[in-house]
Amino acid sequence: MDVKYYLRERFFPHMWCAGCGHGIVLNALVRAVDGLGIKKRDMVMVSGIGCSSRISGYVDFHSLHTLHGRALAFATGVKLSKPSLNVIVPMGDGDALAIGGNHFIHAARRNINITALVMNNRTYGMTGGQFSPLSGVGTKATTAPYSNIDREFDTVELATGAGATFVARTTVYHVKQLQSLLKKAISHNGFSVLEVLSQCPTYFGRKNRKGSAVDMLNSFKDGTVPVGSKKKQDNPELIERGVFVDKILPEYCEAYAELVERATAK
Amino acid sequence: MSKKITFVQGNEACALGAMYAGLDFYAGYPITPSTEIAETLAVMLPAAGKKFIQMEDEISSMCAIIGASLTGNKVMTATSGPGFSLKQEALGYAVMAEIPCVVVNVQRGGPSTGNPTHVSQGDVNQARWGTHGDHSIVALSASNHQDVFKMTVEAFNIAETYRTPVILLFDEVIGHMREKLIVPEEGEIPLVARLRTSLKEGVNYHPYLPREDGRLPMSDFGDVHRFNVTGLYHDMWGFPTDKPELVQELLRHLIDKIENNVHKMTFYKSYFLEDASTILISYGSAARSALSVVKQRRNRGESIGLLELNTIWPFPAELVRECTQHADLVAVVEMNVGQLTQSVKLAVGTQKRVHLINRLDGQMIIDKDIKRILRILQGRGI
Numbered sequence: 001m002d003v004k005y006y007l008r009e010r011f012f013p014h015m016w017c018a019g020c021g022h023g024i025v026l027n028a029l030v031r032a033v034d035g036l037g038i039k040k041r042d043m044v045m046v047s048g049i050g051c052s053s054r055i056s057g058y059v060d061f062h063s064l065h066t067l068h069g070r071a072l073a074f075a076t077g078v079k080l081s082k083p084s085l086n087v088i089v090p091m092g093d094g095d096a097l098a099i100g101g102n103h104f105i106h107a108a109r110r111n112i113n114i115t116a117l118v119m120n121n122r123t124y125g126m127t128g129g130q131f132s133p134l135s136g137v138g139t140k141a142t143t144a145p146y147s148n149i150d151r152e153f154d155t156v157e158l159a160t161g162a163g164a165t166f167v168a169r170t171t172v173y174h175v176k177q178l179q180s181l182l183k184k185a186i187s188h189n190g191f192s193v194l195e196v197l198s199q200c201p202t203y204f205g206r207k208n209r210k211g212s213a214v215d216m217l218n219s220f221k222d223g224t225v226p227v228g229s230k231k232k233q234d235n236p237e238l239i240e241r242g243v244f245v246d247k248i249l250p251e252y253c254e255a256y257a258e259l260v261e262r263a264t265a266k
Numbered sequence: 267m268s269k270k271i272t273f274v275q276g277n278e279a280c281a282l283g284a285m286y287a288g289l290d291f292y293a294g295y296p297i298t299p300s301t302e303i304a305e306t307l308a309v310m311l312p313a314a315g316k317k318f319i320q321m322e323d324e325i326s327s328m329c330a331i332i333g334a335s336l337t338g339n340k341v342m343t344a345t346s347g348p349g350f351s352l353k354q355e356a357l358g359y360a361v362m363a364e365i366p367c368v369v370v371n372v373q374r375g376g377p378s379t380g381n382p383t384h385v386s387q388g389d390v391n392q393a394r395w396g397t398h399g400d401h402s403i404v405a406l407s408a409s410n411h412q413d414v415f416k417m418t419v420e421a422f423n424i425a426e427t428y429r430t431p432v433i434l435l436f437d438e439v440i441g442h443m444r445e446k447l448i449v450p451e452e453g454e455i456p457l458v459a460r461l462r463t464s465l466k467e468g469v470n471y472h473p474y475l476p477r478e479d480g481r482l483p484m485s486d487f488g489d490v491h492r493f494n495v496t497g498l499y500h501d502m503w504g505f506p507t508d509k510p511e512l513v514q515e516l517l518r519h520l521i522d523k524i525e526n527n528v529h530k531m532t533f534y535k536s537y538f539l540e541d542a543s544t545i546l547i548s549y550g551s552a553a554r555s556a557l558s559v560v561k562q563r564r565n566r567g568e569s570i571g572l573l574e575l576n577t578i579w580p581f582p583a584e585l586v587r588e589c590t591q592h593a594d595l596v597a598v599v600e601m602n603v604g605q606l607t608q609s610v611k612l613a614v615g616t617q618k619r620v621h622l623i624n625r626l627d628g629q630m631i632i633d634k635d636i637k638r639i640l641r642i643l644q645g646r647g648i
């Protein structure tokens with residue numbers, strides 16, 4: 001496939017640091033869209049603010065780069081007003097789950113057919129490495145110099161609890177799985193959440209002595225296991241990858257179409 | 267739609283005006299005293315096959331209408347004081363990204379929770395400068411339901427013409443009061459349709475390159491042209507830039523497209539202004555009481571008149587200057603600490619004193635209040 005067909009070359013080079021994981025997500029994303037055969041004019045990318053959010057400008061889709069935390073709210077307006085569009089919302093961990101937490105749980109509750117991509121590097125990269133709600137206790141950040149006391153969300157559990165009908169997790173090390181989960185998430189008819197562990201060597205890596213980008217990628221390999229793996233029982237520290245929830249419940253735009261039928265039948 | 271006489275709340279008149287204007291998509295969150303707008307549209311929009319969504323909060327309501335505008339829809343949200351504060355960031359986004367949308371603020375007492383069920387006009391300057399950064403804004407007002415309806419339609423027209431958010435600055439009295447409304451017939455108030463690009467697929471479309479007349483044809487999300495929309499300073503492609511000359515050009519454009527067209531978006535009403543030596547200036551429900559005073563005093567032969575402003579922002583300074591030229595006494599009637607009085611003073615200049623006749627206690631200013639202060643201003647004592 002021709003990756004460039006999906007990119008806005010005019011806007012390159014991109015602004016990410018060397019070794020940032022976000023470029024891998026971009027690569028997997030365009031391959032997933034290509035694999036699904038979706039036309040570019042039917043794709044909308046809505047993002048918020050942060051390093052991850054810049055992904056929307058680089059793709060040759062309709063792209064809406066919005067406010068910090070509010071991408072899902074804008075996306076809800078796009079999707080409900082024109083349900084034929086495929087809407088993907090790439091977000092950072094702070095963007096999606098701190099300032100955007102309310103929109104995240106409510107989009108999940110509505111089960112609106114949007115794909116939420118949480119690119120989790122456990123830090124606020126763009127503002128220089130502050131701790132996020134996914135950093136976790138004991139991590140270091142510019143705003144947690146004495147080590148972090150804030151407990152973290154588990155994105156998968158949060159999304160599941162809020163009612164998302166497709167929930168999955170992988171890492172940028174597992175590129176093939178990333179592509180295949182992206183395809184599944186985009187094809188899913190309902191609110192889908194895909195958490196992608198991604199590295200920020202510039203801030204999270206440096207602050208927490210995680211080594212180079214390659215070291216961080218290797219830690220994704222060593223620190224994760226497929227869902228249901230026996231290894232997890234022996235070592236609860238391991239993070240599971242794969243599909244956690246995949247079910248069909250009434251989708252919001254379809255439910256709305258039925259509501260219109262009720263309202264107009266008289 | 268045929269001519270229909272109704273007896274409605276101001277909030278319902280607003281909803282009816284929005285439907286008349288071709289509203290496609292409404293997103294909102296419950297808040298007093300504007301909730302009836304959402305309740306009315308929750309009935310009407312689905313019945314017309316259009317979209318209504320109750321969002322999780324005020325912020326998301328503002329964001330959702332911007333998203334829906336980009337797919338080619340006429341959109342609106344409604345709120346009151348605290349909700350208007352919450353919407354400011356996204357309102358600025360609509361300014362920057364030039365997204366047509368209508369935001370209703372049925373004003374109540376503030377700051378903070380203030381008094382949800384009592385009247386105020388305390389958000390006049392928030393409407394002007396509530397969102398951060400240099401910008402221009404359009405805000406319209408009305409003192410009766412016929413005008414609530416008309417101004418709502420005009421708000422959509424201005425939003426589409428200039429690719430800008432337009433604020434409808436109503437107040438609790440207008441929102442909740444019931445009076446007659448004659449719903450205009452189809453075509454009676456002209457409607458502005460969105461200007462869309464005629465460029466075909468494969469031809470470069472620049473979403474942020476103004477035409478010679480300053481207007482920017484749009485292309486709907488889902489249509490053939492794909493472009494970037496951002497709240498960052500951007501170039502003609504909609505892509506982020508920090509080139510000083512482009513930033514300057516963008517900000518100039520955002521401000522000039524409004525300020526250079528003040529006369530085209532100025533709506534007002536004048537009562538007995540020709541020979542008036544005393545001139546009251548007012549808007550919203552306060553203008554009802556001001557008009558009542560003017561009529562009573564005129565009946566007694568006093569040369570007094572009223573300029574009612576339906577356009578608050580951009581402030582029609584030239585109009586105010588002209589109307590007050592020959593007056594001996596100018597007084598602004600408003601239910602705040604003199605938020606519009608400041609602008610009137612600037613317009614009138616230093617030769618004449620501009621007085622404030624106000625009320626601040628959550629109660630509507632009535633003719634008696636105005637008359638009492640007016641007598642003092644006229645040197646006649648109470």
Ligand code: SF4
Pocket residue numbers: 015016017019020021022051052121125126199200201202203
């Ligand atoms: S700061 Fe971190 S997240 Fe941002 S581009 Fe650099 S590596 Fe990536």
